[in-house]
Amino acid sequence: MAQRIEDVMRLCCEVSANQQMKAAVKGSGKGAAVAGGGAFVGGLLAGPVGIAAGGALGGLLGCWMTSGQFKPVPQIIMELPPQQQQKLYSDVMAILGTLDWVDAVQLVTLVMGNATMQQQVAAAVLSYVTKELRAEVRYGD
Numbered sequence: 001m002a003q004r005i006e007d008v009m010r011l012c013c014e015v016s017a018n019q020q021m022k023a024a025v026k027g028s029g030k031g032a033a034v035a036g037g038g039a040f041v042g043g044l045l046a047g048p049v050g051i052a053a054g055g056a057l058g059g060l061l062g063c064w065m066t067s068g069q070f071k072p073v074p075q076i077i078m079e080l081p082p083q084q085q086q087k088l089y090s091d092v093m094a095i096l097g098t099l100d101w102v103d104a105v106q107l108v109t110l111v112m113g114n115a116t117m118q119q120q121v122a123a124a125v126l127s128y129v130t131k132e133l134r135a136e137v138r139y140g141d
Contacts, residue, residue: 005089010104011111012092013074015121018112021073023135035059070138073129088128095120 035058042054080088095117101107111117129135 005085007101007104007107008089008092008096009077009080009085011107011121012077012088012125014108014112015118016073016077016125018118019122020140021122021125021129021137022070022139023073023076023129023133023137024070035061073125073137076129076133076135077125084132087132088125091124091128092121095124 035055038058038061039051039055042050042052042057044050046053077085077088096111099107099110101110111121126137129137
């Protein structure tokens with residue numbers, strides 16, 4: 001069973017690499033902390049007006065800090081803990097159905113040779129990354 005999960009993870013990596021998928025898990029906690037810190041410092045330095053100015057500047061800084069941190073989806077998939085890999089495996093197996101394969105190379109060849117199946121696997125990976133990991137996905141460089 002563990003080998004089949006690894007094969008499906010490799011398939012997901014190949015499909016997402018082929019589509020040039022990159023994702024950024026939103027760092028909203030970090031951005032909020034920076035915004036709150038800016039408001040606090042602004043309040044200490046300039047009172048009520050400083051709270052507003054510090055909050056605005058902190059919010060902009062927090063936004064800048066958390067944007068643009070995109071990683072290739074294949075890298076994200078390979079770093080998933082086992083329970084998350086199991087969830088992605090289940091999602092993809094719902095597409096593959098009773099497809100039989102010997103190893104990851106054969107599985108990748110079978111799926112990449114079938115445009116419909118390739119699109120369905122890509123959609124499953126996209127859905128998993130956006131819903132389960134709450135990440136923003138971009139395509140291309």
